[in-house]
Amino acid sequence: QKEVEQNSGPLSVPEGAIASLNCTYSDRGSQSFFWYRQYSGKSPELIMFIYSNGDKEDGRFTAQLNKASQYVSLLIRDSQPSDSATYLCAVNFGNEKLTFGTGTRLTIIP
Amino acid sequence: DADVTQTPRNRITKTGKRIMLECSQTKGHDRMYWYRQDPGLGLRLIYYSFDVKDINKGEISDGYSVSRQAQAKFSLSLESAIPNQTALYFCATSDRTGNIYEQYFGPGTRLTVT
Numbered sequence: 001q002k003e004v005e006q007n008s009g010p011l012s013v014p015e016g017a018i019a020s021l022n023c024t025y026s027d028r029g030s031q032s033f034f035w036y037r038q039y040s041g042k043s044p045e046l047i048m049f050i051y052s053n054g055d056k057e058d059g060r061f062t063a064q065l066n067k068a069s070q071y072v073s074l075l076i077r078d079s080q081p082s083d084s085a086t087y088l089c090a091v092n093f094g095n096e097k098l099t100f101g102t103g104t105r106l107t108i109i110p
Numbered sequence: 111d112a113d114v115t116q117t118p119r120n121r122i123t124k125t126g127k128r129i130m131l132e133c134s135q136t137k138g139h140d141r142m143y144w145y146r147q148d149p150g151l152g153l154r155l156i157y158y159s160f161d162v163k164d165i166n167k168g169e170i171s172d173g174y175s176v177s178r179q180a181q182a183k184f185s186l187s188l189e190s191a192i193p194n195q196t197a198l199y200f201c202a203t204s205d206r207t208g209n210i211y212e213q214y215f216g217p218g219t220r221l222t223v224t
Binding site for chain 2: 034
């Protein structure tokens with residue numbers, strides 16, 4: 001069974017601080033990893049993907065991948081109230097389908 | 111105009127009724143997917159299609175069927191709706207960048223079965 005695990009939260013972070021979201025997955029052969037943001041009642045929106053070990057930065061967002069430890073994380077720098085949402089981690093286990101975690105609810109406190 | 115559209119956006123139906131949810135895309139993607147989302151359970155894959163002649167079951171296909179009418183259209187049917195099919199349903203399409211398949215979601219259909 002290929003699984004993706006996330007802490008459901010809620011995770012509360014002060015405005016301007018760094019929010020750190022974590023995700024673990026079950027299969028060492030996993031190929032690519034995605035972070036989606038979902039506002040309440042809306043559809044998931046792709047933030048970024050990563051497939052190589054290390055860090056990938058895009059604006060205030062940084063994805064970090066450690067395949068040996070089977071985790072991927074998302075850092076949000078200078079957190080804003082508009083970052084308050086549920087963040088979904090998704091993993092492609094090599095079959096062109098995505099398996100999603102249940103999401104972490106993030107709240108940015110002004 | 112949105113790249114991935116879903117109709118209807120909201121639907122209330124009764125137990126035993128047949129209902130169809132429709133998805134259209136203008137992205138030109140070959141791959142299309144249907145998911146349902148329930149509180150605490152995340153997104154779960156119902157069916158997926160890699161082209162018009164290729165339809166595959168996902169992890170929770172029982173009680174559902176699909177039709178890929180064209181590259182741009184992928185419909186989900188509930189043959190006889192039951193209350194535990196009340197959920198938020200999303201259609202998604204997928205594009206390939208190298209070996210990466212990025213999925214893009216439609217706005218969703220909120221279905222209530224009474």
